[in-house]
Amino acid sequence: MDRVRIGVVGMGGMGYAHCKSVSELENALLTCVCDNEESVVRERAAEFGVRPFTDYREMVGSGCCDAVIVAIPHWFHPDVSVCAFEKGLHVLSEKPMAVTVEDADRMIKAARDHKRVLSVMFQRRTEPVIRKAREIISTGQIGEIIRTLCVDSWYRTQAYYDSNVWRATWKGEGAGVLINQAPHMIDIFLMLGGMPCRVEARTRTRFHDIEVENEVQAVLEYGNGACGYYYTTTFEPVHGHYVEICGEKGKLTLHSGQLKFFRYQGGISRHIAESEDMWAEMEFKEEKLEIPPQTVQGHISIIKNFISAILDGQEVVSPGEEGIHSVEFCNACILSGKKKKPVDLPIDRKEYTDLIEELKRNSQPKKNVRIQRATDPQYRK
Numbered sequence: 001m002d003r004v005r006i007g008v009v010g011m012g013g014m015g016y017a018h019c020k021s022v023s024e025l026e027n028a029l030l031t032c033v034c035d036n037e038e039s040v041v042r043e044r045a046a047e048f049g050v051r052p053f054t055d056y057r058e059m060v061g062s063g064c065c066d067a068v069i070v071a072i073p074h075w076f077h078p079d080v081s082v083c084a085f086e087k088g089l090h091v092l093s094e095k096p097m098a099v100t101v102e103d104a105d106r107m108i109k110a111a112r113d114h115k116r117v118l119s120v121m122f123q124r125r126t127e128p129v130i131r132k133a134r135e136i137i138s139t140g141q142i143g144e145i146i147r148t149l150c151v152d153s154w155y156r157t158q159a160y161y162d163s164n165v166w167r168a169t170w171k172g173e174g175a176g177v178l179i180n181q182a183p184h185m186i187d188i189f190l191m192l193g194g195m196p197c198r199v200e201a202r203t204r205t206r207f208h209d210i211e212v213e214n215e216v217q218a219v220l221e222y223g224n225g226a227c228g229y230y231y232t233t234t235f236e237p238v239h240g241h242y243v244e245i246c247g248e249k250g251k252l253t254l255h256s257g258q259l260k261f262f263r264y265q266g267g268i269s270r271h272i273a274e275s276e277d278m279w280a281e282m283e284f285k286e287e288k289l290e291i292p293p294q295t296v297q298g299h300i301s302i303i304k305n306f307i308s309a310i311l312d313g314q315e316v317v318s319p320g321e322e323g324i325h326s327v328e329f330c331n332a333c334i335l336s337g338k339k340k341k342p343v344d345l346p347i348d349r350k351e352y353t354d355l356i357e358e359l360k361r362n363s364q365p366k367k368n369v370r371i372q373r374a375t376d377p378q379y380r381k
C-alpha cells in the first residue's frame, strides 16, 4: 500500500476540516464520508467527490477505506473505533478518545487484538515548545518532580453551548469543560508532570445554563510524594494556560505557548542541607531555549503521523495508550467532585460507569438549541 484510503465519520466542524486536510496529502486518499444527517453528508460527499454513508457500520464494512478518522460526539468514539478495528481498519479518534476509561480500555484492547494503529487527535503534542518541554523533563534536566500546576482557562458563550443538542449534557457529551475544552492541556500536563495517584476535586457550574461542570479545581498527589494543583473553566476572559513543573534540579513554566526553563545550580536537597548561610537562595539561570517554528499545522501533523504509522510503522505521536490518561484524569475529577471524596488512580471503572449512567439517566434535553455548524475559528485555514 502506498496510499491510505481514508473515511471520515462526522461532517461537523472538525470532520469537515479533516476532510480538507486529508485531501491535501499525497499518501492519503479521502474515499468516503459519513454523517447521520443525510443532507449534510450528501453535500460534503459531492464537494469531495467521495461516497456518502449515513451509518458508520456500513462505511467501515464497505471495503472502501483502510482507516477512519472519527469526528463525532465523544460518546460514539469507542463504538465506531471498535467496529472499525473489527473490520481491520486503523483509527484516528478525535479527542477525547472516550468519555469513560472503561470505554477507552475497550478501544485499546480492540486495537491491540487486531494489531491496528490507534491514534488520538492531540495535535498540541506536535508543537515545538511541547516537544522541547518533554525533552527537558525526559532527559532528567529538572530532576525528580516535586510540584506541578496547571491552570487552563477558556471562554465560551451560551450561544456556543446552545449550538448543538449534544453539547454540555451528560447524555450528549458525558461532562463539561473536562471532556471538551480541557483534554488538550490535561494531556500535555500529564505528559510532562506524570499521572497523579490521587485526585481531590471540586466541580461546579456557574454563569452558563448547562447541566455539566464548567469549573474544576483539584488537588493532586503523586506516587513519589509530589503534589499538584489543577484548575479549568470556560468563563474566564483573557484566557490561556499556565503550567509549572518543578523539579529537584529545575523548573519549567509554560505560559500560553511561552516555555521557560530555570536550571538550578545543583539540587535542592543538597543546597538546603549544606548551605551555611541562613538566608542563602538557590542560584539558578534561565536557559536560552532553541525552539524551531512549527512548520506543519497540528491537526495535519497528527494525520500525517497516523498515515506514516500505517504505511511505515512510524511511532505514533499520540497513541491510544497515552490518550487514555486524560480520560482517566477527567473521570477522576468528576468522580471526586460528585462523590465529594478523594479518588485513587487508576479509578474504579465500574464505580465511574455507574455514576455516569446515573447522570445520563437524569440528563435533561436542552431548552434553547440553535444549531450552528462552524469550525472553531482557530482551526479555520
Ligand SMILES: NC(=O)c1ccc[n+]([C@@H]2O[C@H](COP(=O)([O-])OP(=O)(O)OC[C@H]3O[C@@H](n4cnc5c(N)ncnc54)[C@H](O)[C@@H]3O)[C@@H](O)[C@H]2O)c1
Pocket (backbone or CB within 6 Å): 009, 010, 011, 012, 013, 014, 015, 034, 035, 036, 037, 040, 054, 056, 071, 072, 073, 074, 076, 094, 095, 096, 121, 122, 123, 164, 179, 180, 373, 374, 376
Ligand atoms: N482536536 C481538536 O482540536 C478538536 C476541536 C473541536 C472538536 N473536536 C472533537 O471533535 C468531535 C466532533 O466535534 P465537532 O465540533 O466537529 O462537532 P459538530 O457538532 O460540529 O459535528 C458532529 C457531527 O457528527 C454527526 N454525528 C453525530 N452522531 C453521529 C453518528 N452516530 N454517526 C455519524 N455522524 C454523527 C453530527 O450530525 C455532526 O454533523 C468531538 O469529539 C470534539 O471533542 C476536537
